[in-house]
Amino acid sequence: MYRLGVDVGGTNTDAALLDPYLRVVHTVKVPTTTVVEDGIYQAIAKVVKESEIEKSNIGYAMLGTTHCTNAIVERKRLNKVGVIRIGKPATTSIPPFTDWPQDLRGEIEAGSMIVSGGYEFDGRLISQLNREEVSRFCREIKGTAESIAISGVFAPVNKEQEQVVAMWVREELGDIPISLSHEIGSIGLLERENATILNAALMTTGKAVINGFSKALKDIGIEAEMFFSQNDGTLMNKTYALRYPILTMGCGPTNSIRGSAHLSGLKDAIVLDVGGTTSDIGVLAKGFPRQSSLSVNIGGVNTNFRMPDILSIGLGGGTRIYEINENITVGPDSVGYEITKDSLIFGGEVLTASDIVTRLGYAFFDRTEQVKHLSEEFCNRVFEKMTEMLEDAIDQMKTSSKEVPLILSGGGSIIVSTSLKGVSEVIRPPHYDAANAIGAALGQVSGEIERIYSLSQMSREQAIQDARKLAAEEAMKAGADVNTISIVSVEDIPLAYLPGNALLIQVKAVGDLGINKEE
Amino acid sequence: MRLINEETIEKIAVGAAVLGTGGGGDPYIGKLMAKEAIRKYGPVRLLSVDELKDDQLVVPVSGMGAPTVTIEKIPSENEVTAPLEALEKVLGRKVDVVMPIEVGGINSLFPIIAAAKKGLPILDADAMGRAFPEAQMVTFHLDGFKPSPVTMADDKGNTVVIYPKDGVWSERLARVLTIEMGGSSSVCDYSLVGSDIKTSVIPHTLTLAEKIGEYLLDHKGKEQTGIQKMIEELKGYRLFEGKITDIDRRLSGGFTRGSASFEGIRDDHGRMFTVFFQNEHLVAKEGDRLLCSTPDLIAVLDAETGLPITTERMKYGARVLVVAFPCHEKWRTRKGIETAGPRYFGYDFDYKSVDELQKERGTCID
Numbered sequence: 001m002y003r004l005g006v007d008v009g010g011t012n013t014d015a016a017l018l019d020p021y022l023r024v025v026h027t028v029k030v031p032t033t034t035v036v037e038d039g040i041y042q043a044i045a046k047v048v049k050e051s052e053i054e055k056s057n058i059g060y061a062m063l064g065t066t067h068c069t070n071a072i073v074e075r076k077r078l079n080k081v082g083v084i085r086i087g088k089p090a091t092t093s094i095p096p097f098t099d100w101p102q103d104l105r106g107e108i109e110a111g112s113m114i115v116s117g118g119y120e121f122d123g124r125l126i127s128q129l130n131r132e133e134v135s136r137f138c139r140e141i142k143g144t145a146e147s148i149a150i151s152g153v154f155a156p157v158n159k160e161q162e163q164v165v166a167m168w169v170r171e172e173l174g175d176i177p178i179s180l181s182h183e184i185g186s187i188g189l190l191e192r193e194n195a196t197i198l199n200a201a202l203m204t205t206g207k208a209v210i211n212g213f214s215k216a217l218k219d220i221g222i223e224a225e226m227f228f229s230q231n232d233g234t235l236m237n238k239t240y241a242l243r244y245p246i247l248t249m250g251c252g253p254t255n256s257i258r259g260s261a262h263l264s265g266l267k268d269a270i271v272l273d274v275g276g277t278t279s280d281i282g283v284l285a286k287g288f289p290r291q292s293s294l295s296v297n298i299g300g301v302n303t304n305f306r307m308p309d310i311l312s313i314g315l316g317g318g319t320r321i322y323e324i325n326e327n328i329t330v331g332p333d334s335v336g337y338e339i340t341k342d343s344l345i346f347g348g349e350v351l352t353a354s355d356i357v358t359r360l361g362y363a364f365f366d367r368t369e370q371v372k373h374l375s376e377e378f379c380n381r382v383f384e385k386m387t388e389m390l391e392d393a394i395d396q397m398k399t400s401s402k403e404v405p406l407i408l409s410g411g412g413s414i415i416v417s418t419s420l421k422g423v424s425e426v427i428r429p430p431h432y433d434a435a436n437a438i439g440a441a442l443g444q445v446s447g448e449i450e451r452i453y454s455l456s457q458m459s460r461e462q463a464i465q466d467a468r469k470l471a472a473e474e475a476m477k478a479g480a481d482v483n484t485i486s487i488v489s490v491e492d493i494p495l496a497y498l499p500g501n502a503l504l505i506q507v508k509a510v511g512d513l514g515i516n517k518e519e
Numbered sequence: 520m521r522l523i524n525e526e527t528i529e530k531i532a533v534g535a536a537v538l539g540t541g542g543g544g545d546p547y548i549g550k551l552m553a554k555e556a557i558r559k560y561g562p563v564r565l566l567s568v569d570e571l572k573d574d575q576l577v578v579p580v581s582g583m584g585a586p587t588v589t590i591e592k593i594p595s596e597n598e599v600t601a602p603l604e605a606l607e608k609v610l611g612r613k614v615d616v617v618m619p620i621e622v623g624g625i626n627s628l629f630p631i632i633a634a635a636k637k638g639l640p641i642l643d644a645d646a647m648g649r650a651f652p653e654a655q656m657v658t659f660h661l662d663g664f665k666p667s668p669v670t671m672a673d674d675k676g677n678t679v680v681i682y683p684k685d686g687v688w689s690e691r692l693a694r695v696l697t698i699e700m701g702g703s704s705s706v707c708d709y710s711l712v713g714s715d716i717k718t719s720v721i722p723h724t725l726t727l728a729e730k731i732g733e734y735l736l737d738h739k740g741k742e743q744t745g746i747q748k749m750i751e752e753l754k755g756y757r758l759f760e761g762k763i764t765d766i767d768r769r770l771s772g773g774f775t776r777g778s779a780s781f782e783g784i785r786d787d788h789g790r791m792f793t794v795f796f797q798n799e800h801l802v803a804k805e806g807d808r809l810l811c812s813t814p815d816l817i818a819v820l821d822a823e824t825g826l827p828i829t830t831e832r833m834k835y836g837a838r839v840l841v842v843a844f845p846c847h848e849k850w851r852t853r854k855g856i857e858t859a860g861p862r863y864f865g866y867d868f869d870y871k872s873v874d875e876l877q878k879e880r881g882t883c884i885d
Binding site: 087089090091092093094095098099118120121122124126127153154187188189190283290309395396397399400401452502504 | 548551552555556585587588590591592593594595596597598599632674675676701702762763764782784835836838
């Protein structure tokens, strides 16, 4: 079966077709449209037509989208959310929505309440639920709330109360979408609650994108199974995506790194994506992007989402070059997408990084005439400086002094030297400008769990074993072929200041879709 | 006397994370609680040590337990004030002033919540000048004061009074109760009158935390001017700039023990460093050479933002600047070193001050 990958970016919607051996058959680019579905439709139609692949041979269709991120950042197309926190009498000192930007809060909040309940870190009950509190709140928000977010103290350790409250809410309010915090985030109540609220607010937007993709496929006549890219580079199925649209956040950079990796055939490397304005450097470790250690702020709200660790520096194809009193300054400003108008090689008057490499004979061989007046010595000095900037940034992202391969992507990567300090080889794979869509098409599926184990009743090994099992189950739920599931990371962190032998264990399991082994 | 408002809290939270030397819990939750309390009850009066009257009763209010529990089971206002009320009942008199037991981490902000709710002033001082993991690691203990009576409360409405014979027993008993209470509790100990307080506390530390916060929040990019100002203010040293190449954490006696390895970057390119921690950063080395050790302070800062990173948040690949500051002179006495020096934490070497070590290293900034 063939795989179809679609990436909806801010400027372009890309589509890529991969054959059963995951080789790239064809890629296309069309402008992203206001009605996103139109762009998706056009991209798919184009790639199918141009590749001349039988539609019935396309078995899987994957979508990577920034739609949900944009909805939050732009404060548009968001649902009104009723928020129930289970935790009284604890947690009352910081109510839900504390530390949110006022405009976003105003857009989302239909009401919030802290009800009795919650668990201890070891799963012991703190207090019983109170049905009357939940019912009263439901009556208050009936008619205004379009979606419900429920978060309970230590729900990642024990999910029961969240599920019971969800049941009660359904009995009161009927068929309303409900987001449960234990399915979304890890330890850290406020950040997890925030992510849950954002998820609840994205129900309509998520549904529109998912159904749009579904409709585009149907209209073209492709009967493929649909999947959606998550921020960790793995996929979720339609049912899961409809319930957890927030998990699509940040899949762009992840797909770009994964796509570049696939095109180059490497599993461990540095990926350098050079655009017009910046160079983004990510790290590929065991086939996945290295995650940032910082929690992610989405539209002004702290969440506990993990995103790929990306270092951006102000150096791209359109970066302006200045010479003042013999001193060379590279950027940080850029002519950006105006490069095809403003730079010397395109007949403009601004000296850019692309002009420098053209003068040195590394790119735009047909345009050397426009820059032949530049001094070669000067250009060499600028090029050296640009190379140093990249080398320094690459070095910052490396975790050992060993030389590593560097994979290039992005249209601006012509400015990168073929020999860099600390880099074993520089690779520019074919189709590198559609790496995102290819990354989406490649996805595996994963399951992740994070919970605190009390070691009074079990050994550390038993606890880890249990966590591994749960993570594998999560991967299965997400659609992984049971025979291909492997545990890709296990992390255990003892809880500080507590001699009770409590251990926080995080495990991630990954599996294939059950087709087309990657190697 | 001046007032602590929401803006002051922002700054104190950052400074407290630096003085927390990697431990003491991420002040974020404490910051939100304190700001919420000030929004509700109004600004809090900050009393300097000179303004304190000899017969005023001063009570430290602090949180005990795992920060990982605190970020999930956020304490309520009542949980913070309950041990204070219990103590008033035991002593049969009203509390006049509250104070932080430690200026590092979340505990710097805990008493502000109590002060706001009870309408009490807070003392601009603490009993550590930094963060330490155990209850006896306070200047009160060094000066021979007893913690008893100690009052504790949890989120469920339980309150406990214990009369431990000394600071070490206070730590042992309170720690066990804290686990039963669900991994976190709030505590009042070492309630003392003004005349005693004046002889024992480390003064001006909340103001110091605020100043550090002001510098670092103002810190811009690679020039590291904010960090430089902070180092000057604290008479400290820049130890090295590096990236984390390895993190080793193990569970031992209820504490996160471990080490982080760093490879030098920029000016320190090609050199290797290690920081050893037990909740707090305790020892910094270059190769085998000692750079700084407890009770002097070691702070790990994000190289880009200048903001402090806790031991729990240190991750592979992070680029950091590691700085050190001299501790208060009380920690450099024989009893101070016995209580919180390298040997107490199980390191097999004698304490040498960071000032001496840096003089030997010859990279002194001041």
